[in-house]
Amino acid sequence: MLGWLKKNKKKDPIETDPPLEIESLVDGVETTEQIEKPKSDQPPVPVETGEPPPQVSPEAGPQITPEESTQSVTELDELEESSKSEPKHAEQSVSMLTRLSQRLSRTRESLTIRMDELFLGKKEIDADLFDELEEILITADLGIATTQDLLEHARKRIKRDNLSDPLVLKEIIKEQLKVYISGNGSQQKMSLPENEPFVIMVVGVNGVGKTTTIGKIARKFIRADRSVLLVAADTFRAAAVSQLKIWGERNDVRVIAQQEGADPSAVVYDAMSVAKTKDYDVVLVDTAGRLHTKVNLMEELKKIKRVMNKQLEGAPHEVLLVIDATTGQNGISQAKLFNDAVGVTGVALTKLDGTAKGGIVATITREMDLPIRFIGVGEQVDDLRDFDADEFIEALFATN
Numbered sequence: 001m002l003g004w005l006k007k008n009k010k011k012d013p014i015e016t017d018p019p020l021e022i023e024s025l026v027d028g029v030e031t032t033e034q035i036e037k038p039k040s041d042q043p044p045v046p047v048e049t050g051e052p053p054p055q056v057s058p059e060a061g062p063q064i065t066p067e068e069s070t071q072s073v074t075e076l077d078e079l080e081e082s083s084k085s086e087p088k089h090a091e092q093s094v095s096m097l098t099r100l101s102q103r104l105s106r107t108r109e110s111l112t113i114r115m116d117e118l119f120l121g122k123k124e125i126d127a128d129l130f131d132e133l134e135e136i137l138i139t140a141d142l143g144i145a146t147t148q149d150l151l152e153h154a155r156k157r158i159k160r161d162n163l164s165d166p167l168v169l170k171e172i173i174k175e176q177l178k179v180y181i182s183g184n185g186s187q188q189k190m191s192l193p194e195n196e197p198f199v200i201m202v203v204g205v206n207g208v209g210k211t212t213t214i215g216k217i218a219r220k221f222i223r224a225d226r227s228v229l230l231v232a233a234d235t236f237r238a239a240a241v242s243q244l245k246i247w248g249e250r251n252d253v254r255v256i257a258q259q260e261g262a263d264p265s266a267v268v269y270d271a272m273s274v275a276k277t278k279d280y281d282v283v284l285v286d287t288a289g290r291l292h293t294k295v296n297l298m299e300e301l302k303k304i305k306r307v308m309n310k311q312l313e314g315a316p317h318e319v320l321l322v323i324d325a326t327t328g329q330n331g332i333s334q335a336k337l338f339n340d341a342v343g344v345t346g347v348a349l350t351k352l353d354g355t356a357k358g359g360i361v362a363t364i365t366r367e368m369d370l371p372i373r374f375i376g377v378g379e380q381v382d383d384l385r386d387f388d389a390d391e392f393i394e395a396l397f398a399t400n
Contacts, residue, residue: 100385100395103377107358111140112397115170122166125158129166137173141328141357146366150176174397180366182389188371190318190346192282197229197275199283199308201316203301203338206289208324209350209376211240214284215247216384217348217374222251226281231271232257233264233304234288244286264288264300265307272311285316298341305342320373322348323364328357335368344368348384350376361392 101108114136122129130151137147154172157163192198200217204210211234218228230248232255234240241257248255256271268285275283287304290297308315321344323331331349338344347368352358352375364370372387 097391097395097398100377100391101398103353103383104358104392104395106354106356107140107352108396108398110356111136111359112170114139115173119166119170124164125166125169129169130155133169137359139356140359141363142359143329143332143363143367146180146359146363149366170397174393177362177396178389178393180362181372181392183365183369188345190373193314193317196312197280197283197315198317199272199275199285199312199315200318200320201285201287201305201308201342202320202322203287203342203344204289204322205334206237208289208322210234210289210322211243211247211286213322213348213350213374213376213384214244214286215251216376216381218247218251218253218282218284219381220384220386221282222253227279228253228282228284229271229275229278229280230255231268231283231285233267233271234286235260235262235264235267236288240286240288265303268304268307269311272308272315276312298337301338301342319343319345320348321346321370322350323360325349325352325357325360325376326355328355328360329363331360332363332367335364335370339368339370344370346371346373348372348374348376349387353377353383358396 115133118129118132118136134147134151137150138144142150150173153176154169157172158168190198202210202214214230218230221228228251230244230253232241232244234244235258238260241260245255245257254274256267256274258267258270264287271283271285274280285304285308287301288297290301305316305319319342321335321338323334325331327334335344335347347364347370349361349364349372352361361372361375365372374384375387375392376384
């Protein structure tokens with residue numbers, strides 16, 4: 001879990017869980033039957049048969065001491081455990097990939113399945129084929145700029161390698177999309193500061209699911225054995241504070257809040273003091289949803305950020321922008337304006353399971369050079385997944 005998270009704390013390192021979608025392998029591995037070890041160093045008492053015992057030549061075979069016997073049993077156990085656990089790992093990996101592929105079914109239908117239908121029966125690569133492919137890519141919400149760059153790359157590859165089979169185009173597109181998604185910015189990792197709270201400021205427009213995303217992220221950190229503090233700095237929406245308090249109760253964590261209409265910066269100021277005094281590991285700050293075109297509201301975000309930094313130098317350590325994937329290319333506009341205002345460092349894409357516009361993932365990483373931290377592919381807590389570029393591409397291009 002939280003594979004992108006580095007830890008630089010004074011505490012002993014704690015191994016984090018694997019992504020939450022994967023069930024623990026411990027329960028799935030059968031217990032290896034242990035071979036009975038010698039119970040005593042004394043040789044067995046011979047049974048009286050009336051006949052002299054057979055004479056055994058010293059050269060008949062090597063004598064095994066109890067220590068050697070124990071060692072051989074241990075090695076055998078390890079071999080058996082290894083042989084059983086490897087298939088389990090593979091099975092869990094395939095299951096996780098299948099589930100993600102199912103959740104991305106609408107994007108797969110608009111992109112990869114349509115490409116398969118286009119290439120089926122085609123004998124050559126021509127201009128008409130590229131025109132139809134361009135329409136498919138734009139419909140999947142890759143955007144004009146990313147689509148044109150992708151097709152230009154494909155044309156160059158085909159000309160350079162003298163390719164003629166239309167099916168090759170699908171593999172070229174798959175490889176290049178992976179390059180976009182796993183590019184420079186997407187490899188940036190978050191790291192906990194040493195001996196002070198790790199502050200995440202969560203921003204975004206109204207209705208994208210910021211508060212719910214915060215609650216699910218908090219659960220991830222708790223499972224990673226981190227202490228978490230939630231901050232209700234959205235004092236404008238009537239239900240915002242109560243909604244965050246519900247998540248606080250679910251996760252059994254403290255929530256810093258004031259009355260409705262209070263100054264958000266004052267709430268954040270108090271929260272930073274508590275976080276430092278109580279030595280919290282992680283602070284998640286919920287901010288009011290606002291239209292990215294409203295300058296005065298964006299100025300309020302800048303003020304909140306300044307207060308954080310004044311109270312705790314370097315904070316916020318992460319500015320996480322939550323984007324509703326169903327908005328498509330409008331999400332790019334949001335990312336640009338929020339980035340200009342407060343310097344976005346990561347993105348959480350919600351509702352990917354409910355849209356055919358999953359191409360926004362490649363557009364954000366390519367045009368904004370920002371890492372995708374999380375993707376939401378369902379309503380359950382475990383449906384907020386740590387983003388993995390290779391896993392995402394393989395699920396998107398998976399065959400039925």
